[in-house]
Amino acid sequence: MNRKVSRSKDQGNFILNSIARIKNVFSPYWLACIPLTAIIVMVWNTAAMAQGFDGPEDLDQVKIVLDSIFLLVCSILVIFMNAGFAMLETGFCRQKNAVNILAKNLIVFAIATMIYWAIGYGFMYGEGNGFIGLQGFFFNGDATPYGDENYPAAIPAPISFLFQVAFAATAATIVSGAVAERIRFDAFLIFSLLLVGISYPITGHWVWNGGWLDELGFSDFAGSTVVHSVGGWAALMGAAILGPRQGKYSSDGKVNAIPGHNMSIATLGCLILWIGWFGFNPGSELAATANVPYIAVTTNLAASAGAVTATATSWAKDGKPDLSMIINGILAGLVGITAGCASVGYFSAVIIGAIAGVLVVFSVAFFDQVLKIDDPVGATSVHLVCGIWGTLAVGIFATDGGLLFGGGINLLFAQIIGILTIGGFTVAFSTAAWYGLQATVGIRVHTEEEVKGLDISEHGMEAYSGFVKEADILAGGFGSSVGEVSSGIEL
Structure with a gap:
């Protein structure tokens, strides 16, 4: 009888140790996925059979x-x-x-x-x-x-x-x-x-x-x-x-x-x-x-x-x-x-x-x-x-x-x-x-609108808000020659 009790205890310890090792290797999130995966597989198979996808x-x-x-x-x-x-x-x-x-x-x-x-x-x-x-x-x-x-x-x-x-x-x-x-x-x-x-x-x-x-x-x-x-x-x-x-x-x-x-x-x-x-x-x-x-x-x-x-x-x-x-x-x-x-x-x-x-x-x-x-x-x-x-x-x-x-x-x-x-x-x-x-409606913008840019003339907004104004201020600070270059680029 003592031998049987000892054997049962050994088996119980083995199971508990195995569970402990699994818990150490896998996080609780991974362990939670096991029953979830089983449920998904069961539901998927049931749905597939219900819809008739069960044969060639x-x-x-x-x-x-x-x-x-x-x-x-x-x-x-x-x-x-x-x-x-x-x-x-x-x-x-x-x-x-x-x-x-x-x-x-x-x-x-x-x-x-x-x-x-x-x-x-x-x-x-x-x-x-x-x-x-x-x-x-x-x-x-x-x-x-x-x-x-x-x-x-x-x-x-x-x-x-x-x-x-x-x-x-x-x-x-x-x-x-x-x-x-x-x-x-x-x-x-x-x-x-x-x-x-x-x-x-x-x-x-x-x-x-x-x-x-x-x-x-x-x-x-x-x-x-x-x-x-x-x-x-x-x-x-x-x-x-x-x-x-x-x-x-x-x-x-x-x-x-x-x-x-x-x-x-x-x-x-x-x-x-x-x-x-x-x-x-x-x-x-x-x-x-x-x-x-x-x-x-x-x-x-x-x-x-x-x-x-x-x-x-x-x-x-x-x-x-x-x-x-x-x-x-x-x-x-x-x-x-x-x-x-x-x-x-x-x-x-x-x-x-x-x-x-x-x-x-x-x-x-x-x-x-x-x-x-x-x-x-x-x-x-x-x-x-x-x-x-x-x-x-x-x-x-x-x-x-x-x-x-x-x-x-x-x-x-x-x-x-x-x-x-x-x-x-x-x-x-x-x-x-x-x-x-x-x-009829015309296809080309006016010259002044083209030089100014279609963003302002056609849409009333800029893609890079403030960029042109700041560039003009910076160019003005360095003299008219830079301003002329800037204007040339804008054309």
Whole structure:
């Protein structure tokens, strides 16, 4: 009997010692997680069984839910690119116009969302003909007017709408950079309404909703032409009709550099855009497939190649590695690969990005010095020129149908037709819109307002409160020569 009692005591001591060791190793918070985890697992299993997710027959619905979450995340990444555009444009321009630029980039997404919801989505994806959609205006969540199945047979229609409106807003944001520092705020908003509500969705319908260009064989996976070239053409016409900023070109034809005021936030904007592109391109797969990582890698390779070649080209051309060209080289590579990110090989992606990086350097100089079109951020070079190149590159490098891979000239010919027709339509529409606005509300601020800065003249506030006043006081204390220099910079 004593032996049994002793054995029981030993077992009890062993259990108590074991518990004490566990308590010493794990905190009370960790120990509390054990029953909590058990409860969560039990509730999860019960809920899953209650909802019917208990067998292979539900795998299709699970896939739809996964695709929906994937597209939602990609939509958020693309929407967040608006922050990148805002930072990039603000940094590349002068501090006296920072509020105006930030306001444009912020409100344009709201404007684009409203007009795309009202008419743009219907024009682009509604059932109609090969030229334009004619149903589905004032989107209400029903997928039927767009020829799609409703959830749970397909991903929820609101997810598709959210992803597409993020793309539509990008086209208008591209325009903002090219017309910066002299455009009237109201004129820019009206033009954005027209572009996103009418022009962009019509040409998008031709390509992405079974329109006539799609039937012809034109390929633009994520929008080198549909988004970027459309925005680039509209930006080019706006910058040309507006004319250059005050002080940009001298009477003797000399080109005066107007440096940006904050390259730190411009660099941050570039990095945000680079990250956002992993929603832009992989998200265009429209499903969480095994092809998504492949698209992400081609996207990253092209961006990196563009950065390297733009840096090397500007270094060789101007004798210094220009940060603004590094930034534009990255964006050039990203725009260039957007059309072919799902259809070209890794090595081809590097070539496409590398060529885009070289193109953007010479294109910026060409628009600035030869055509005398003042584009403060290089939007036309990045989005238009490299968008055209990226679209052509599909016809050359696509592993299925590309010229260099035994596909002949058919795909390349279709790409050329698409570039010319979409470009022609956008130029005609944009030109009419810009001249119409010029004849009515006006599109350019007065010279005095431009010199003073759009922050004060258009918005009545400063981005850096007191900065200009304190700078003027400091300049005055050092004599008139410093004041003259200060005034020259403000121009």
